[in-house]
Amino acid sequence: MKAPKFNPGWAGNIGEYELTEAEIRGEDFVGERPLEGGHPSASATYPYMLETKDPKAKLFEGAYLERFEKIVTRYPEMRAALLPTLSLAQEVRGYVSPQTMDEVAELLELSSAYVRGVATFYTMYNKSPVGKYLIQVCTNISCNLCGAEDVLRTFLEETGTELGEISGDGCFSVVEAECLAGCGFPTCVQINSKYFENVIAEDVPEILATLRNEQSTDPRKKSLKE
Amino acid sequence: MGYPYSHASEVSIISKHFGDPDARTLEGWKKRGGYEGLQKALQMGPEEVIELVKDSGLRGRGGAGFPTGLKWSFMPKDSKKPHYLLCNADESEPGTFKDRELLRWAPHQLIEGCAIGAYAIGAEQIYIYCRGEFFEANQVLAKAVEDAYEAGILGQDVFGSGKRIELTVHAGAGAYICGEETGLMNSLEGRRGEPRIKPPFPAAAGLFGLPTTINNVETLSAIPHIVAKGSDWYRKWGTEDSPGTKLFCVSGHVRRPGNYELPLGFPLKELINEVCGGVVDGNALKAVIPGGSSVPILSADQVEDCLLSYEGVQEAGSMLGCASVIVMDETTDVVHQVMRMSSFYAHESCGQCTPCREGTAWVTNILKKLLAGKGTEEDLTTLMELTDQMTGTTICVLSDSVAAPVQSSIKYFREDYQKLIKGGEVNG
Numbered sequence: 001m002k003a004p005k006f007n008p009g010w011a012g013n014i015g016e017y018e019l020t021e022a023e024i025r026g027e028d029f030v031g032e033r034p035l036e037g038g039h040p041s042a043s044a045t046y047p048y049m050l051e052t053k054d055p056k057a058k059l060f061e062g063a064y065l066e067r068f069e070k071i072v073t074r075y076p077e078m079r080a081a082l083l084p085t086l087s088l089a090q091e092v093r094g095y096v097s098p099q100t101m102d103e104v105a106e107l108l109e110l111s112s113a114y115v116r117g118v119a120t121f122y123t124m125y126n127k128s129p130v131g132k133y134l135i136q137v138c139t140n141i142s143c144n145l146c147g148a149e150d151v152l153r154t155f156l157e158e159t160g161t162e163l164g165e166i167s168g169d170g171c172f173s174v175v176e177a178e179c180l181a182g183c184g185f186p187t188c189v190q191i192n193s194k195y196f197e198n199v200i201a202e203d204v205p206e207i208l209a210t211l212r213n214e215q216s217t218d219p220r221k222k223s224l225k226e
Numbered sequence: 227m228g229y230p231y232s233h234a235s236e237v238s239i240i241s242k243h244f245g246d247p248d249a250r251t252l253e254g255w256k257k258r259g260g261y262e263g264l265q266k267a268l269q270m271g272p273e274e275v276i277e278l279v280k281d282s283g284l285r286g287r288g289g290a291g292f293p294t295g296l297k298w299s300f301m302p303k304d305s306k307k308p309h310y311l312l313c314n315a316d317e318s319e320p321g322t323f324k325d326r327e328l329l330r331w332a333p334h335q336l337i338e339g340c341a342i343g344a345y346a347i348g349a350e351q352i353y354i355y356c357r358g359e360f361f362e363a364n365q366v367l368a369k370a371v372e373d374a375y376e377a378g379i380l381g382q383d384v385f386g387s388g389k390r391i392e393l394t395v396h397a398g399a400g401a402y403i404c405g406e407e408t409g410l411m412n413s414l415e416g417r418r419g420e421p422r423i424k425p426p427f428p429a430a431a432g433l434f435g436l437p438t439t440i441n442n443v444e445t446l447s448a449i450p451h452i453v454a455k456g457s458d459w460y461r462k463w464g465t466e467d468s469p470g471t472k473l474f475c476v477s478g479h480v481r482r483p484g485n486y487e488l489p490l491g492f493p494l495k496e497l498i499n500e501v502c503g504g505v506v507d508g509n510a511l512k513a514v515i516p517g518g519s520s521v522p523i524l525s526a527d528q529v530e531d532c533l534l535s536y537e538g539v540q541e542a543g544s545m546l547g548c549a550s551v552i553v554m555d556e557t558t559d560v561v562h563q564v565m566r567m568s569s570f571y572a573h574e575s576c577g578q579c580t581p582c583r584e585g586t587a588w589v590t591n592i593l594k595k596l597l598a599g600k601g602t603e604e605d606l607t608t609l610m611e612l613t614d615q616m617t618g619t620t621i622c623v624l625s626d627s628v629a630a631p632v633q634s635s636i637k638y639f640r641e642d643y644q645k646l647i648k649g650g651e652v653n654g
Contacts, residue, residue, distance in 0.1 A: 015230025015484065017245035026330050026366035029250045033365060039375055042368035045356065045395045074394045075416075076434055082416030083399050087358070108416075121418040121576075124358045124400035140320045141519055142477035142552055144566050178402065178570055179320040179519075180359055183477035183550070184230070184484045193361040 025194070037067035044071050044084035049192040051132045053094025059103045064092055068107070078108045086119055095126035123178075131166045131173040133211050135159075136190040139176050142183035150201040151187045152176060158204050171212060228486040229327055233501045237463055237471045240447045241487040244331045250366060252373045255334040261379060263450030267342045268387045275346040279449065281457035283469035288314055288405075288442030289518065289548045291468075291536045294449075300429035301347040302437050309349040310433045312414070312440040313340055315356040316398050316405040320519040320570060321550030324473040324485050325443040329356070329363040332447065333370035337393065339446030341384065342453055344391050347439050352393040355410050358400050368395050402574035406622045407440045408432075409576065420576045421622035442548075444473060464490035468535035468546075478553040479506045494532040494542075498553055509555035513639070517547025519567045520627030522634035523560075544634070560639045561646060564631050565593035571628045582625035585616040589628055596646050606636055606643055 022028040037043030060068045071084045085108060089100050096119055105115040119125050126134070137152040152174070156163065159172040166173050182188030185197035189207075196207065228236055229244040242258075243249035249258055267275050280295030301309060313336070317325035328336060340352045356364045371393055374380045384391050396414060398404050404413040408422035411433045432438025448470065452460045461469045468490035474497060477483050481503030488497070494516060498504065505511050511526045516534070522544040524532065532542035539546040554563065572586035589612060592605050613629035620626075636643060 015245075015482075016232060017230060019245065019247070023247045025362050026250070026369075028247060030365045030369045033368070038368070039372040041371050041375060041380070041392070041394050045364045045368040045397050049361075074396075077415070079416035080414060080434075083413065084397065087397065087399060110416075118416065118418055122399035122401050124398075139566070140570055141515075141563055141566055142321055144563065145478045145552070145554060145558065178573060179318060179322075181317045181323045181326050181357065183321050183323045183552075184475060185323075186477065186483075190359060195362065 035063035035067070037063075037070045040070040040073055043067050044074060044081075044087075049134060050091060050094070051192065053129075053132075055093045055095070055097070055129070057092045059089055059092065059100070059107065064088065079110060082108055082110065082115065082118055083122070086115075086122075086125055090125060095129050097127075129166065132171050133173070133191055135172060135174045136177035136180070137174065138178070138180045138182070138186075138188045138190075140179040142179070143186040143188055146186035147200060148187040151189065151199055151204065154201040154204040155189075155208075158208055172208070228484055229331070231482045231484050231486075233486055235492070235496075235501055236487050237489055238487050239451050239471050240328065240332065240335065240444065241473060241485065244327055244485070246331070249331065250333060250370065252334060252370070252377055255332075259454070260334050260450075261338055261385075263452075263454035264338045264341050264345075264379070265385055267345055267453050268385055268389065272346045272348060275342065275453065278457055279346070279452060282452045282460040283457070283464075283467075284445065284448055284452060284460065285468065285536065286442060287444035287448075287472065287548065289319070289520075291546065294441065294445055297429075297441070298343070298347050298439060300427070301439055302429070303348075305437060307436050308351065309347055310436060310438040311340060311344040311347060311349040311352045312407075312410065312433060312438055313352065313354040313443060313446055314405065314407065314410055314440055315354050315360075315443045316410060317357055317360075317443070318402045318405050319548055319550060320567065321477055321515060321552045322475050322518050322548050323477070323550075324475050324548070326357075326360055326363045327473075327485055328443050328447050329360065330366045333367045334374065335447045335450060336367070336443055337370060337374050337380070339449035340393060341380065341391050342449050343439065343441060343446055345384075345389060347437075349439070350390050350392060352391065353414060353433070354393065354395050355404070355414055356395060356397050358398045360397075364395065364397055371395055401576075402570075403576045403622070403624060406624070409622065410440065411438065418576070420578050423621055444548075465533075465535045465537070467537050472534075472549050474534065475548075475550045476502050476553065477550070479509065479555040479558070480504065480553045481506055488534070491533050491535040491538060494529050494534050494539075494551070497534065497551065498529070502553075505553065505555045507555075509557060511553070512556045512558050513554045513560060513635075515544075515552040515554075515631070516542075516549070517545045518550040519552070519570070520623070520630060521545040521547045522630045523564075523638065524634075525638040528638075560635050560642050561593065561597060564635045565590060565597060567631050568593055568628050571624060575624060579620035579625065581616045581619045582628075585612055585625060586628050588612060589616075589632060593632075596643060599646060601643075601647050603644075603647060605647075606640075610636060 101115045139148040155174045180188045189196045248254035284294045285291040403409045404419040409419040413419035428438040568590045577583045616625040
């Protein structure tokens with residue numbers, strides 16, 4: 001059984017509503033989020049998963065330091081800022097290495113062992129480097145009923161990788177994701193920060209070609225270049 | 227209205243502005259009657275708000291169905307300690323995709339509901355714990371929160387009432403178990419998201435050890451409407467024990483999957499055949515999971531007379547849960563799908579309790595063995611015994627959630643298992 005062909009979609013642009021991609025993704029409303037985090041109440045809602053990663057970047061400086069300082073003000077204890085801080089570190093560096101965990105521990109006055117224990121509990125922290133685009137394919141029940149395993153297989157074949165590997169050109173890593181809460185739009189695929197929905201195996205080459213041609217999925221790509 | 231499809235049977239209260247980008251803006255939301263509920267609540271006493279919510283009969287939409295007003299009333303009244311309101315937006319139950327729509331189409335509805343809740347329970351700090359993967363939806367919510375701060379709806383002096391209400395949007399980092407309320411609290415505190423032993427219950431010692439109430443996104447989204455229009459109005463829909471409307475997330479083998487807001491007590495068969503346009507390709511229905519992957523599977527026969535209320539689904543032999551209806555047609559390999567669910571739970575088990583940590587992996591291995599054609603009749607007995615020992619023996623109910631689909635599938639689809647044992651394949 002295959003899902004009907006509508007698109008390689010974004011957030012469910014299949015039904016009765018005439019909406020643009022920006023409207024569906026909320027980009028028209030959100031605009032470009034400021035690097036320094038905006039109002040403190042919203043500073044812990046990142047991370048972006050960026051194409052550009054700098055594993056040697058400092059934790060933290062400039063606008064990122066500002067955001068970190070805002071995050072810390074929102075909790076009665078430093079420890080509570082741990083998850084947002086790890087996320088921020090990953091946004092900057094692309095993954096969270098043991099070394100990064102130690103640096104975060106120091107920033108928040110926690111022990112290294114404690115931070116490692118927490119960081120390894122959560123799947124969104126990449127423990128090793130990933131490609132420019134991290135492709136996460138949901139294969140849980142609702143997507144599975146509609147051909148998710150074919151989609152995953154095709155992503156692996158077309159990128160020439162095994163699960164979790166980085167492709168030769170550094171462009172892609174493909175992983176299997178647990179339910180992404182897009183069950184009504186099978187198969188749901190998260191590529192960096194964006195959802196692609198109603199994806200069927202036949203869509204995969206087109207999606208990869210678009211990404212290869214550097215049509216950016218970074219919501220903040222423009223500001224990074226400036 | 228339903229998203230991405232709507233239907234004439236719907237009663238659109240919380241989903242009224244799905245697919246309407248203008249409703250996300252503060253001005254657009256106010257034009258649609260937004261923040262009237264909060265302003266009305268601020269004129270009432272906190273106790274009065276709690277009574278109103280109690281009278282409405284609203285039940286928690288996250289899965290357990292606990293009466294919301296009653297939960298609020300458990301918060302200590304004369305304590306000088308800070309109180310917290312937590313909103314659980316860590317939607318991750320397989321089959322559920324309603325909270326993301328609420329976050330990205332009606333962020334102010336949620337902010338308003340949170341503010342009313344905080345006022346009622348005497349909390350000055352709200353945390354919305356959002357699923358980390360919901361990057362796009364979280365940014366919509368974040369922008370709406372910033373706008374609300376700027377307009378004086380949040381902050382030191384809410385609508386000039388002198389009340390202080392702070393709200394922080396906090397993104398999670400990918401762990402199913404953080405949807406469990408005490409796991410979520412641990413996670414928010416910067417710990418591993420391991421559920422806590424209860425008691426103490428959150429109202430006594432929750433986030434940071436302080437009195438805390440935790441509600442689902444959908445529950446809080448209904449609050450502004452109940453406060454603005456009254457409890458009798460809300461009771462116009464639904465049943466005596468399950469008043470109001472509910473978002474039904476329908477996925478799997480139906481023609482028009484999506485979210486539909488319907489009165490509780492709506493017939494399941496009508497939902498599948500009328501609202502969702504029937505099963506794909508004209509196939510026959512095989513099974514339905516009515517409440518997300520953690521509840522028992524219903525066979526096609528059980529679906530016949532099942533009514534979608536908390537009590538109705540229970541009568542049919544399952545649970546309403548978070549009303550995530552997963553539809554499976556006759557081509558479905560039930561054992562494979564049960565294996566996929568159990569491997570999910572094995573991956574997501576936090577590992578604190580032995581029956582869950584070991585049991586989820588063991589169940590998955592036995593199911594894989596059966597699917598490889600290497601199983602025996604004895605394996606079915608082992609599965610039943612094993613899942614019995616995984617029920618009611620752990621801190622949280624993740625372990626029980628594996629038992630439900632395994633036991634119900636063996637009960638209603640034993641033939642599928644037996645075909646595998648005989649070496650044949652199920653459904654080609």
